[in-house]
Amino acid sequence: xxxxxxxxxxxxxxxxxxxxxxxxxxxxxxxxxxxxxxxxxxxxxxxxxxxxxxxxxxxxxxxxxxxxxxxxxxxxxxxxxxxxxxxxxxxxxxxxxxxxxxxxxxxxxxxxxxxxxxxxxxxxxxxxxxxxxxxxxxxxxxxxxxxxxxxxxxxxxxxxxxxxxxxxxxxxxxxxxxxxxxxxxxxxxxxxxxxxxxxxxxxxxxxxxxxxxxxxxxxxxxxxxxxxxxxxxxxxxxxxxxxxxxxxxxxxxxxxxxxx
Numbered sequence: 001x002x003x004x005x006x007x008x009x010x011x012x013x014x015x016x017x018x019x020x021x022x023x024x025x026x027x028x029x030x031x032x033x034x035x036x037x038x039x040x041x042x043x044x045x046x047x048x049x050x051x052x053x054x055x056x057x058x059x060x061x062x063x064x065x066x067x068x069x070x071x072x073x074x075x076x077x078x079x080x081x082x083x084x085x086x087x088x089x090x091x092x093x094x095x096x097x098x099x100x101x102x103x104x105x106x107x108x109x110x111x112x113x114x115x116x117x118x119x120x121x122x123x124x125x126x127x128x129x130x131x132x133x134x135x136x137x138x139x140x141x142x143x144x145x146x147x148x149x150x151x152x153x154x155x156x157x158x159x160x161x162x163x164x165x166x167x168x169x170x171x172x173x174x175x176x177x178x179x180x181x182x183x184x185x186x187x188x189x190x191x192x193x194x195x196x197x198x199x200x201x202x203x204x205x206x207x208x209x210x211x212x213x214x215x216x217x218x219x220x221x222x223x224x225x226x227x228x229x230x231x232x233x234x235x236x237x238x239x240x241x242x243x244x245x246x247x248x249x250x251x252x253x254x255x256x257x258x259x260x
Contacts, residue, residue: 014229026223031059038062042136045230063139064205064221072251074216080254082215083235084193085145085228087133088246089134089255092239094127095231101128114181114192115155123192125234129255132227140221142251143213143234144230148184154180154205156197180204180220184213188258189236196221210229216252235259 003162028142035056039046044062046053048071056062075082083089091103091239097118111117133139156178178197183190195204203223213219239256 018085026063026167027058027060029057031058034059035062042134044136060223062222063135065138066140072216074252075228075254077254077257079257081133081144081191081256081258082142082251082259083131083249083251083255084142084219084230085131085133085140086138086250087131087228087248089243089249090132090227090246091130092128092243092245095123095125095234097124099124103130110231112176113179113194114231115153119183122190122233123231126232127237127256128232128240129230130227131230131238131249133222135224138209138251139223139226140251141228143184143208143215143217143219144193144255145184145186145191145213146215147184147191147213149211149213150183150185150190152180152182154178178204180206182219188254189233191233191237192229192231193219194231195222196227196229198222198226230255 035053035058038044038059039053039062048067050066050068053062056065058251072086093102094100095110099117101108101110110123114120156176180195182193182195184193197204204220204226205223206220208217208219236259237256238259240254241254243249
């Protein structure tokens with residue numbers, strides 16, 4: 001019953017008109033009076049922001065804020081794979097032989113998520129990590145490893161919530177939401193970086209337009225809270241043993257290590 005009510009309410013509100021209204025408001029100067037209260041409610045760390053709070057003209061500018069240089073320390077361990085975002089590690093696990101992952105008790109089809117069945121086989125038996133960004137988090141995305149972009153493409157149209165309720169009760173939001181998918185080739189293999197759009201606002205802006213990415217480089221940003229899914233080939237990655245799930249994480253902190 002809870003699942004049905006949740007989905008019904010989301011379907012009622014998740015339409016092009018409502019999405020445009022929310023996006024237009026966030027990008028309009030009409031939203032400026034809400035910036036101070038937003039920062040207070042979500043306890044945003046103003047000391048690490050590149051600009052002072054009063055300099056932002058819209059909520060969108062605050063959502064997509066940059067940080068001061070060195071506000072995030074990138075792990076220098078050459079074997080470390082870093083968190084690409086500030087957020088919460090909501091789940092992690094193994095990619096099964098039938099090409100599925102299990103997140104919050106819900107089964108997701110890897111084929112549906114990334115859209116290319118022939119490209120999936122090398123990820124069978126590998127590991128996945130789900131990183132959720134709430135509206136309070138820094139919304140810019142960074143490269144988890146150094147490598148070369150093999151391909152990048154988009155899938156999906158609408159976007160449903162990707163918070164705990166969305167993952168539990170939603171219609172497979174990680175596999176159906178608007179998403180930008182990047183396959184990055186590194187020294188030990190490859191990793192799929194799935195950037196998943198948030199409820200109502202699909203905006204995922206890619207900022208690193210060259211093929212070569214360095215660990216820690218900014219690669220994109222979300223216009224609202226959202227989720228990043230990392231998919232690793234079998235035998236290339238293991239999760240840091242000190243990480244408890246769920247747990248908060250920041251850009252540059254090691255989430256795991258190369259397994260070769």
